[in-house]
Amino acid sequence: MAHAPVAARPRVGVVKFASCDGCQLTLLDLEDELLSVVEHFDIVDFPEATSARSAGPYDVLFVEGSVSEPAHLERIVELRRRTRFLVTIGACATAGGIQALRNWGDHDAFRLGVYAHPEWIASLARSTPVSEHVTVDAELRGCPIDPGQLVELLTALTTGRRPQLRDEAVCMECKRSGVVCVMVSKGIPCLGQVTQTGCGAICPRFGRGCYGCFGPREQANAAGLTRHLQMAGDRPREEIGRLFAGFTAYSEPFRSMVTELGGARTGRGTTTTTAAEPAPRGGKA
């Protein structure tokens, strides 16, 4: 983590791997701060915003997306070499994304099932977070990332302080803002307890359970939550497994829960290869 400003006017790049671009757009959506951001940062590479290109070096590089294609493997290492402070943004880059659900399935069967010309598709068997390949200096979690956390990171970078990205449960945000617990008052299963905060508890605010897009928090007791949902909620294993099988399914300990309980839906004609029990709802041809 930076303890002094990264640079006087840091050279910033924004790049993407396998992702939907929504997290990058969060940067453009900072309408109130945008002019000030451009004033304090030299944005040298940002395909969503400008046609200018740079090969680096970067003082700060925002990396969106998961490592999903063979070409990504070399590219991420090369970008890391040209970057002082590398920030992964979003569930794809930090956890492998929703596309990491294929990690439980049969990669070749997916390609055959989905694409007319599977021979044109160059993809890796597993979708993986950037941190599995190179050192990451900071993470912004979420699908998409939270604009407030993005501003917090940017302002921390210009002052050289530690960004205040809390590692605590979403529940803390619910309680601070007076959102009534959906699990206790409505019996809705909620991953907020095991999920890192930062979203502002947006789903519980609208009466929905958290689905963990910010990924597991430190020491997330996913096994304890699972036991409770099984016993108190009398829910079937696979249903609980599917709770964890979302945007951050491939992050531990969610990953172990998905593997143990099943719940990573597999595509047509594919089979679950690593789950302890095959997902009974998969395989609809």
Place this chain on the structure above:
Amino acid sequence: MVISASRSPRGSRPAIEGPGFLARADLQVLFDLLREDGRRLIGPTVSDGSIIYDDITSVDQLPRGWGDEQSPGRYRLRRRGDERLFGYVVGPTAWKKWTFPALIPLTRSTHDGHKVSFEPEQATAPKLAFLGARACELAALGVQDRVLIGTEFIDPDYMVRRANVFVVAVQCTTSASTCFCTSMGTGPEVTEGFDLSLTELDAGFLVDAGTPAGRAVLERLPLRAATAAEQYGVAATVAAVRARIGDPVPTDGLHDRLLAQLDHPRWAQVAERCITCGNCTLACPTCFCTTLTQTTDLSGETALASRSWDSCFSPGFAKVAGGSFRARPRDRYRQWLTHKFATWWDQFGTSGCVGCGRCITWCPVGIDVRDELNAIAPPVPLSPESRLVEPVAATPNEFVTARVVNTKAETADTTTLTLTGVDPAFSHGSTGQFAMVALPGFPPLPISISRFLTDGIELTIRGAGPATKAMCALQVGDQVGLRGPLGNNWPLDRAVGRDLVIVTGGIGLAPLRPVLHAIVADRRRFGDVKLFYGARTPADLIYRDELERWGKRDGIDVSLTVDRAGPDWSGRVGIVTHLFDQAVWDGSNMIAFVCGPERMMQAASTTLAGRGVSASRIHVTLERHMECGIGLCGHCQMGKYFVCRDGPVFSIAQLGDTFGREGI
């Protein structure tokens, strides 16, 4: 006396003695009076499937006809089938939301070249009226008062906010399964900490004032005097609530009981269930921990420090550069529970818990703090009672007498006397205690009580000198003099839920025999119980019938050994500490009671320590020259202790390096 329902100028009405009666239709008058006074009204209202506290202006916003059902991890609204406005119990909101907000700005600072400046945020607070605070919640406000403005350093923001609150309390006429105010001594009766109190009846409310400010408002309400029947009805209703709640967490001695269990295995078990999400602490109306956050602008020139609610359950809460001081979830659960129910007393002279039950209802996985307390620090005294009774004939010149009704020769030199006609204090003595036993002309001697009977005790005496030989020679019908029961006891309450190992030899089994009786009487409360017992020869084993029964019938794992075997002995030969050392057992959840010569106890504790039993879980009973039995004569001094008064049972941790040291 009926007073006109129309509002009249202050002071023009005769004052009402005792509570007044406010008709249901006139409750809005109270709302309007408080609002005219410039106050925002905060009160209960239905929102999002629960009864929360929020800004309200009208009686119509109250949860008319709504009740709630609460259990660990579950809250549901239900229709009551009546028109009650306060027929629910406490919900998810705590009043601290307004007196101690979740987020406040603290300091604005600027950085201009070399110059820095810090500007404290000025505390401001709206004038509020809390409507519907329950007894437990009044207590919670009192607890936060002590914490935040009751000591040398105060929280100015809290002070300003708190001073601007007018509190309208409401008596509880119903309770939830999660309530335990009765145990914590905070309710259900509203007794203090309010300006006005309301008690809801079918037709209206009994209204009473608790402060001059409350009296001033009361006098402007359209009241009539409450009838005796109304007052009696209210008292009976609240008494029924008290009876329904019962006493789920007996708090007698809870502080010490809990702090004595810092290494209880249950901490690890509850941590497997606990998600460490922090909901309990943020729902709690007394939890006051906060954290500072800094935000800056992009230029880095201006910064704002804010304070927000934090939780001791968050991994980062106790973190320093090298890691967290409470790294494991079990550490954090223990921190929370021991703070709430024990160390809060030491810091603030009050419990940190008011028994509102929010931490139970709003725990997403339904951990019930009452169950954890009762499991970790069990409230039920064992039989014989773990609390010590007042001794009789306490001073050294007094004795009570008892009569021998049975004698039993245990070995060639050891006899068990059954005494009856003893003072009832002896029957209520505790395992490990002793009596000073006297015969005229002989020095009184400390003798362990080897059995507690409903109307008597047993003493097992080895005739080693003239006095003990005289005692062993007593016949049925003879009398002896007694003082006691004296000394402390084996900490049997700490053995509940644990494995227990007892290591002893010869007559050393006598003070441990009541421990075995207590375990057999309540066997399921203990884990594995092992007895390692040695004697010089098979003929020197005492309580032989019982040893057989404990092993064969009562689920005690009895291992015997003798130093010298005869032809009829087929068991182990060797000293007891070897037998103990060679046996297969796991010390991870074990507590040990050891009685024997000091060298033997030292060897046993070395073995125990080697298998992971900490010094605080190894208990020994010490022998010293005792004459008075109450710490006055000075004979039995050992380091900082008098063995008779502070012991004779000590943990190795208490004794430190005086234990086993020659010449102490």
